[in-house]
Amino acid sequence: KAGVTQTPRYLIKTRGQQVTLSCSPISGHRSVSWYQQTPGQGLQFLFEYFSETQRNKGNFPGRFSGRQFSNSRSEMNVSTLELGDSALYLCASSLGESNQPQHFGDGTRLSIL
């Protein structure tokens, strides 16, 4: 069974640009969550989508947005990039029910110059 696939694996951008990251969940999973991992803050929840609707949102500015398509694939967009947005962005999928584990992809490493 294929796992969670994130593309691209690495990305380099400059300040002020925008970026879109992609996530394909495990087949049959309807929930996709996004997390940011940095050395200082650790793993922090960005948002979660279920059946094309944002169901939960973390404490990130509006520059961070996402969407989910009818096939459960998800994209995350960051606009007006800042140096502090340099991080590993992880996507996780699950069945979307309570008390079900989330399964992570290998992440997109975003570097802002």
Place this chain on the structure above:
Amino acid sequence: DQQVKQNSPSLSVQEGRISILNCDYTNSMFDYFLWYKKYPAEGPTFLISISSIKDKNEDGRFTVFLNKSAKHLSLHIVPSQPGDSAVYFCAASRPSGYALNFGKGTSLLVTP
């Protein structure tokens, strides 16, 4: 505000012995707890979870213990193997909550 804390940044254990990783949480609303293992350049891999209605869950060499009154959980790995060397993250979520709150991880080194 860090609601899930892993106070030991690192742990070294000899092969064959028991590894015990600890995690504390502050939010009494958390009702589902998970452990993940992470190798460099890979995403976290789900290991084991426990619901707050239980105090123990086992899966092979891995056992998670939950002490709700102390707001503490631990992961036991027996016996430890060199391949278990990785960073271990504890995570928790609230009822009907789909956001995982993570600790900052404990780096486990299992030496031959």
